Each structure stands twice: as C-alpha cells, then as structure tokens.
Amino acid sequence: MTLDRRALLAAGLTLPLAGAAAAQAKTPWTRPAGIAPDASIPLWPEGHPTVPPGLAESIVQRSDDPQASDRVLQGITRPRLDIFRPAKPNGAAVILAPGGGYRYVVIDKEGYELARWLKDRGVTAYILFYRLPGDGWADRSNVPLADAQRAVRLVRSRASLDGIDPARVAFGGFSAGGHVATSLLTRFDAQVYAPVDAADTLSPRPDVLAAIYPVVSMDPAIAHAVSREKLLGPAPDAASEALHSPERQVRVDMPPLFLLHAEDDESVKVENSLRLHDAARKIGAPCEAHYFAEGGHGFGLMKTAGLPVAIWPELLWNWLAARKIV
Template sequence: MTFNRRTLLTASLVLPIASTAAAKEVWTRPAGMAPDTSAALWPEGHITPPPGLIEQVVQRSDDPNASDRMLERISRPRLDIFRPAKPNGAAVILAPGGGYRYVVVDKEGYELARWLRDRGVTVYVLFYRLPGDGWTNGADVPLADAQRAVRLVRRRAGTDGIDPARVVFGGFSAGGQVATSLLTRFDAKAYAPIDAADTLSARPDALAAIYPVVSMDPAIAHAVSREKLIGANPDAAREALYSPERNTRADQPPLWLLHAEDDSVVKVDNSVRLREATRAVGAPVEAHFFERGAHGFGLMKTAGLPVAIWPELLWNWLGSHKIV
C-alpha cells in the first residue's frame, strides 16, 4: 500500500503501531518528510514495554501541506536519522516536546531536522520513552534515553560521517526538560551499561533548549510535565533532583536558550532561572528572549515576528563553538 501526505491526513486520525512493519509504513512514507533511516536506542529485548503499551500516531492537522503528528505510548525508543548530501561532520540530536504525554513528530522534530540537514548537519530525531506510561523508574527513562542517544550517535560516527566531538543535543518544551536534565546529569547512572556504546561520554558538546520546561518548582513548572515526571506530591529532594536549574555545574556543556516572554504554557521564568544558575557556576550560556511568540512556535509559527530569526541565531552560535 502506498501512502502520501494526503492519504495520511484523510485516514483515521489515530494510527496504531503494533509492529515494526506497521511502524515502517507510517514513518517512512510521507513524501518529502521521511528520515533516511531509523536506529533503535536499545538492543532487541533489552527493554520490556509495560503491558498493553502500543504506539500510535495521532495526526492533529487537517491541512495537507502542514502535517502535525504526535507519537503516543512510545514502546520502541529510537533515533530517526536525516542524512545530508554533503555531511559537514556536525551532529544534532533533537528531543521534541509533548508535555511528557507524547512526542511531537513534525513541528519540533522533522521540520528542524530538514532545515539542519540542508546545511550539512546529520540530524537524529529522538523518540524517547514517556515517564507516565508505566515504565520501571519512569522518571529516569527520558534521561536514560537521552544519554544513550548521545553515546549511540558517537558510536555511529564512522557510519554516519560525523565528528564525535561535535555532537549537539537540542530540546523543545518537555523535550527541553529532557535536554536540560542531560545538561546537568549527563554522567548520572540512569541505566546500567550494556555494550561498547556505553563506554562513551553522554556529555553533549553543546546544548540548546527552546521554550523549555525546566523547573519542577510548582510556582513556575508546567503542571502536566511535572506530574508526569515526578508525580502529584513529590518530596523536596525529588523536586530538586529533577529541577536542572538547581543542579548546574561548571563542566556542563555550553548552553543556548530561547523563549518568548508571552509564553503562557511554559513560563519564561524556566529559562531565566536556568540562565542565572548557569552564570552563577561560570558555565557558558547565551539566551534570547522575544516579546512575542507564545509557546510551541517551532519554525512554522513565527511568520511576521522578530522571533522568526531564531534558527539563524542558533546556527551562528553553533558556529561560534566550532560545531558547524
């Protein structure tokens, strides 16, 4: 059966993925949007999904020219890989958002992946496990997947034509919480080593957080992400452990932050606090705050606004750190 973008949009909005074969149909067919390949994060049989956890794609857009999918109930964490025609050696891992309820596919994943790929970057879109889906030690599974992703990308350096010393991790919204957790806990023992990839460092060479969920302080936290990650009534120690702004360190990667002041979903205070905490420990940080943009603007919802320049600002910052 052949799928194109219109076929997917006019089909049922909920597309269950019950097997690898079914996943291939959904993930590799939309014309012009497809990754080149997909790599599992974990060896076959290493992780056991909770009973009844079956992935499904939900299409949220009725515009055939603007796909907006989300992936729920992730049971097969993986990297979807976009390879440039002429790799420049840089690698970027992207963790899209979704409030720890799902992972956005297009708006915060494939769209930026294609933009970076066209500039020579090899891009890996990370579909990480969600803490509320019943995994053992659920609060740590996003961080474990992020650590594993960085290590696996470095392990694949020869295959993918990238420099293992030029690996960037970027995250949007709740994916920004995944990213900023990795920023400060890249060497935490989130999982037991399983193969040669796990001998490699999980510290990215640079890290970008775009309108990120950061803090678990209820005064500024994104309430849904907080509850999914650490529960409704965490104690003070648990709240602190999962609040990256309270765990900054001098040896963390260079950090780039982007947020709109009028974000009513994830308060700009999340980025402000992380910037100040990063400065306090003497680690490098660059932050951009825009008057307007709201939440979840990605690449496509910035038309006519000054924030539309953000991808170029990020690109120039990556250049200043000799990534691109």
C-alpha cells in the same frame, strides 16, 4: 529582556542575516515535500528495556492542513533515533528531543521540520523518540534522561558510519524535550541505567546543548503542571523535585548552553529559562540566552511569520558555528 533588530545588530549580527530574517518573517514557512527520515535505528538492543504491559504506539494527526502536518507519537514502546543524512555531511551531528508535555512526542514541527532544515545545511540530524515517564516504565523519572544519555553515546558510536565527528555532537530540546535536554545538561553522567553494550563506554556529555522554550523547573510556582505530574507523579517529595529541576543542578563542567524563550509563553513560563540562565551565570558556566516579547509556545519553524522570533534558527546556527560545531 527583549531583543529587537537594533539589539541584534549591536550584538554583532550582520546585515545580510538581518535581511534574511526579515524576508523569512514576511513569508510564511512552507513545508518541503516528502519530509521523511533516511533511516531509523532502535535506541536499545532488542528486548531492552522491558515494555510495560498493554503499552502500544500510535500516531495522532492534529492538523487538517495537508501543508502543515502536526503529528504526535504516543505510547512509545520502541525508543529510537530517526536519522536525516545530508548529501555532503559537514561532520556535525545534532540530536533533537521534541516536546509533548511528557504525554507524547511531537513528530513534525519540532522534529522532522528542523531536521530537514539542518540536513539541507550539511548537518546529520537525529530525532529522539524517548520513552514517556507516565507510561508505566520502571524508574519513571529517569527514563527520558536514560534515553538521552543513550542517544548521545549511540550517535558517537556511529561516527564513522554516519560521517560525523564524535567531538561535534549537539543536543537540542523543545518544551518537555527541553527538560530532557536540560536534565542531560546537568546530569549527563548520572548512573540511570546499566550499560548494555560497547556504546555505553562512550561519553554521554554533548559538546553543546540548546533548549528552546524549555520545561526546566519542577517548582510548582513555575513548573509546567502536566510535565511535572507525568515525570514525578502526583505527590513528589522535595528531594525528587530538586533533583529533577536542572536550574538547581548546574555545574561548571556542563556543556555550553543556548536558551531561547518567548516572554508571552502561556504554557511554559519564561521563568523556566530565566532561572536556568541566572543559575548558569552565577557559576560562570557558558550560556547564551535570547528572549522575545512575542512568539507564545511551540512555534517551531512554522509559527513565527511576521514576528522578530522568526530569526531564531539563524541565531542558533550562528551560535553553533561560534562553538565550532557546524
């Protein structure tokens, strides 16, 4: 299904929103100067978890354009949350898990850029730099989920410090970060790590969850091959494949879900979102989904100029507002 302007208006979006989206589509997104977090906090207490021998972090710059930084963090040894604090917090918190095929974590286009956008609207944003399952960690396939659970708990434990409402915590993920997110969607209460402090007494279930062009299924027919191999290894058994395919783990008590995907995505097939959407619909779990004919993969905020998909941040914002998060 492709949503054009007429369909969006029929769905109840206002003319001012449509006009804003049209203006955004005509004008390429430009990077605000000096995007940087206001703070960075470790996800785990010092010394936990044990870092695999020889693992070292490094940042790789993938863009030659000074106005379009595209950095990735690889070899993550210190999983952490980078925090973007608004001048006047509105109480909402959004945790973002950028993509990277479980090989690295994107810093800018699916992390800092959207965090800045949210910060400017009063939202406290947290960028999650999660451990990568192919880097030698114990229990590799559950490592990203453990970090996601811990992130939600840690954000809730900081509610008074960061000026947020612990009952208005959203989680969002892009690409492989979308698999982190949808795993949290369906396995938020799975026992994938031993509690380490008081934060682990808090709920790891987000209040709402968004997945943007997400890796979801581990079915070889539609899976993102690199993400699948990094998460499960070269020869996973059927049980492991099923456990780590969120569309096969849906449950009625999972958080309300927002899905967005481009149908011409050649990296992560749109069937990933379609299957999860269908599975949620069949059990009556709340799910809003948007599919666009064009957009490809990894568009973030920067690569939507001239396309209907440029409206996606406003669609997400309206959904968060309807769910009383923002």
